[in-house]
Amino acid sequence: MSYLRLLFAFFRMSILGEMAYRVNFFVQLFQSLLELATALAGVAVIFSHTHTLGGWNPDEVLALVGVYFLVGGIIGLVIQPGMEQFIESVRDGTLDFTLTKPEDAQLLISIRRIEIWKLIDIGLGMGVLAIALVRLGAAIGGLQTGIFILMLLSGATIVYSFWLILAALSFWFVRVENILVIFQSMYEAGRWPISLYPGWLRFGLTFIVPVAFATSVPAEALTGRLNQTTLLGAVAAAVILFLAARFFWFVGLRRYSGASA
Amino acid sequence: MKALTELYAQQFKTTFAMMLQYRAALAIWMIGHVLEPLIYLVVWSTAASSRGGSVGDYSTREFAAYFLTMMLVNHVTYTWIMWEFEYRIRHGSLSAALLRPVHPIHSDIADNVSSKLITLPFMIIIAAGLALLFHPNLSPSPWVFLAAIPVLLLAFAIRFLFEWTLAQAAFWTTRVSAINQIYFVLVLFLSGQIAPLSLFPRSVQIAAEWLPFRWMIGFPVELLLGRIAPVQAMTGVGVQVAWVILGLILLKAVWRRGVRTYSAVGA
Numbered sequence: 001m002s003y004l005r006l007l008f009a010f011f012r013m014s015i016l017g018e019m020a021y022r023v024n025f026f027v028q029l030f031q032s033l034l035e036l037a038t039a040l041a042g043v044a045v046i047f048s049h050t051h052t053l054g055g056w057n058p059d060e061v062l063a064l065v066g067v068y069f070l071v072g073g074i075i076g077l078v079i080q081p082g083m084e085q086f087i088e089s090v091r092d093g094t095l096d097f098t099l100t101k102p103e104d105a106q107l108l109i110s111i112r113r114i115e116i117w118k119l120i121d122i123g124l125g126m127g128v129l130a131i132a133l134v135r136l137g138a139a140i141g142g143l144q145t146g147i148f149i150l151m152l153l154s155g156a157t158i159v160y161s162f163w164l165i166l167a168a169l170s171f172w173f174v175r176v177e178n179i180l181v182i183f184q185s186m187y188e189a190g191r192w193p194i195s196l197y198p199g200w201l202r203f204g205l206t207f208i209v210p211v212a213f214a215t216s217v218p219a220e221a222l223t224g225r226l227n228q229t230t231l232l233g234a235v236a237a238a239v240i241l242f243l244a245a246r247f248f249w250f251v252g253l254r255r256y257s258g259a260s261a
Numbered sequence: 262m263k264a265l266t267e268l269y270a271q272q273f274k275t276t277f278a279m280m281l282q283y284r285a286a287l288a289i290w291m292i293g294h295v296l297e298p299l300i301y302l303v304v305w306s307t308a309a310s311s312r313g314g315s316v317g318d319y320s321t322r323e324f325a326a327y328f329l330t331m332m333l334v335n336h337v338t339y340t341w342i343m344w345e346f347e348y349r350i351r352h353g354s355l356s357a358a359l360l361r362p363v364h365p366i367h368s369d370i371a372d373n374v375s376s377k378l379i380t381l382p383f384m385i386i387i388a389a390g391l392a393l394l395f396h397p398n399l400s401p402s403p404w405v406f407l408a409a410i411p412v413l414l415l416a417f418a419i420r421f422l423f424e425w426t427l428a429q430a431a432f433w434t435t436r437v438s439a440i441n442q443i444y445f446v447l448v449l450f451l452s453g454q455i456a457p458l459s460l461f462p463r464s465v466q467i468a469a470e471w472l473p474f475r476w477m478i479g480f481p482v483e484l485l486l487g488r489i490a491p492v493q494a495m496t497g498v499g500v501q502v503a504w505v506i507l508g509l510i511l512l513k514a515v516w517r518r519g520v521r522t523y524s525a526v527g528a
Contacts, residue, residue, distance in 0.1 A: 027436055045460070046305070046308055049317065052311055053307055054307045178289045189296060189300050192300065196304060196307045201303075
């Protein structure tokens, strides 16, 4: 419960901080809308030439675009800004201040920076998803919705753990910001169904950089493509990766000696 | 002229050494340059095979050829000057460059060329490796390779001049990321990055003919694929030269005004 209170406090602080730059809202809204329009135009160009893409119809791909924006928004809202600040703080030694706080340090570094404008992406993603589902006319029952949310949560956990492991490398190496760019460029591949890609790339996008779990798997859950193996695999991967990240974090933390002192 | 050659010789020595320091960053940026064309290659090939083997005037294997060639052309012509310039102006490091007796564009050209001398061999190896996996249909006639040299150089010049000019938006506004994004969307659709231009509606194709973007990427790619007749290629080179001249004029005009508004921040 206290974790939720903390999250809320950080959230409020970010809002207060950003309120000073109100024009930013419109700039961000413009950029998010442009990005969405670009993605949709890309889908439209492809589907002006074909009716199905690897077995996915236009509305199913639209749902995937929705999930892509939703998850991308979550990453940009809390995961990415926190990890970037964390890497910075290991380098300049300001992590000291976080470690002296009476809360779990991993939690603090994970939620302390929130990029509130990314809520726009989350909203747009949910909007696109809703439109896609209405067009699909799928009678999506409670069970399917539950599985979708479970897959979304697993995907987010996997991505978070993956980023934390990469960011924790900064305990050993000084400059790791560039590693984070790898995920960002790979994430783009998640805008299309993972099943389109050739086997080696699919493997890489699933097991090396886990983009598939973030976008394709939740979208598969919604469009009734998910098999039991993937479902259980995603949940297991989320749990294992989260524990691994936690372990890695502690191992790294033991190496940290502060840089400012 | 001699002074300029000496300048470049010296610049290359330093920037080449500098770029070698950023090997990891260069390698990571290369992932993006490989992945994006690869995604569109896969998507269009899938679309082609679900339509019985071809979309428009491209078969599955021709899509592979298109996007693998595009991967290389895009890599040869790209710049990162927009981010660099914003940083320079925000941190005031442009001031030092202004004190030198030569235009700062020369060190940027040297930077760009030396980074590519380092990465291009790897890109070619990657493209060759992908060619083994995707079997592109590529059989250009010998004259194409000869023509490709000036065409690629001109394409690089157009992209460099326009992006260098655009980068100067940072003189007037701090919100360059929105401007850059608009530019990237235009390049994505009108240069042939997302799909060969012949797959777009006629109106988009006409717009692409009259705007500079196609001449940065799409035209060299189509030339290398042997889809452009010799006469068309000649006209194309003419159009490219015109865009280079226009780009130079634009760059000079914007630079003159921009530098005047510049007041070193953080100096």
